[in-house]
Amino acid sequence: QSVLTQPPSASGTPGQRVTISCSGRSSNIGTNTVNWYQQLPGTAPKLLIYADNHRASGVPDRFSGSKSDTSASLAISGLQSEDEADYYCATWDDRLNGPVFGGGTKLTVL
Amino acid sequence: EVQLVESGGGLVKPGGSLRLSCATSGFSFSPHAINWVRQAPGKGLEWVAFVRGGSNYMFFADSVKGRFTISRDNAENSVNLQMDTLRAEDTAVYYCASSGGVDISMLAYWGQGTLVTVSS
Numbered sequence: 001q002s003v004l005t006q007p008p009s010a011s012g013t014p015g016q017r018v019t020i021s022c023s024g025r026s027s028n029i030g031t032n033t034v035n036w037y038q039q040l041p042g043t044a045p046k047l048l049i050y051a052d053n054h055r056a057s058g059v060p061d062r063f064s065g066s067k068s069d070t071s072a073s074l075a076i077s078g079l080q081s082e083d084e085a086d087y088y089c090a091t092w093d094d095r096l097n098g099p100v101f102g103g104g105t106k107l108t109v110l
Numbered sequence: 111e112v113q114l115v116e117s118g119g120g121l122v123k124p125g126g127s128l129r130l131s132c133a134t135s136g137f138s139f140s141p142h143a144i145n146w147v148r149q150a151p152g153k154g155l156e157w158v159a160f161v162r163g164g165s166n167y168m169f170f171a172d173s174v175k176g177r178f179t180i181s182r183d184n185a186e187n188s189v190n191l192q193m194d195t196l197r198a199e200d201t202a203v204y205y206c207a208s209s210g211g212v213d214i215s216m217l218a219y220w221g222q223g224t225l226v227t228v229s230s
Contacts, residue, residue, distance in 0.1 A: 032213070033213060035215055035216045037155075039155075044223055045205070045220055047216065047217060047218055047219075050213070050216045050218075088155055090215045090217075097169075098169050098171070099145075099160070099214050100157065100215075101155045101157065104155065
């Protein structure tokens with residue numbers, strides 16, 4: 001069981017807006033910044049959002065991140081077929097004294 | 111161009127050992143932490159280990175503590191992951207990734223991964 005909780009799946013139709021949640025606790029999300037990764041099928045993960053809400057280089061502004069208390073969210077607007085991927089949140093956990101991932105969310109574009 | 115290239119994966123019997131290497135180029139290696147992250151077939155990402163730049167502080171996940179060691183060579187811009195007493199549950203694609211700055215969990219660059227299969 002992952003330290004950070006993500007829904008296992010999410011879906012949307014082209015053009016829609018979808019959000020993916022990442023729930024943690026005070027020792028991780030409540031204290032440290034959150035990063036998001038996108039893993040397209042058969043490829044290595046790629047940094048998508050860092051420090052809660054900053055887009056990595058080359059990431060379209062359709063992707064945005066936010067955080068409140070012990071939860072973070074990734075929003076994708078204007079959904080496109082190429083957004084179909086697995087998405088992971090990650091942060092540092094002060095109690096575990098190490099970095100942690102969420103369990104991942106598989107996004108399907110219908 | 112930033113590159114991280116893993117090597118050393120393969121098939122090994124339970125109880126055996128394997129040494130993975132991560133060769134890097136295109137960025138200032140010494141200050142940055144280098145991480146190993148693995149992904150078992152059909153599963154999510156798991157942090158395995160990291161070694162900080164500068165201080166050489168090391169972290170290991172509980173699942174590998176006492177069996178895996180990590181070392182970095184700042185002259186060669188490379189990091190090795192020595193994996194001993196391997197178990198079936200260590201079967202995974204192993205990625206090396208560089209941390210972007212102070213935040214270890216911000217993995218700015220990733221390699222393509224190397225597959226480790228532990229099976230008799």
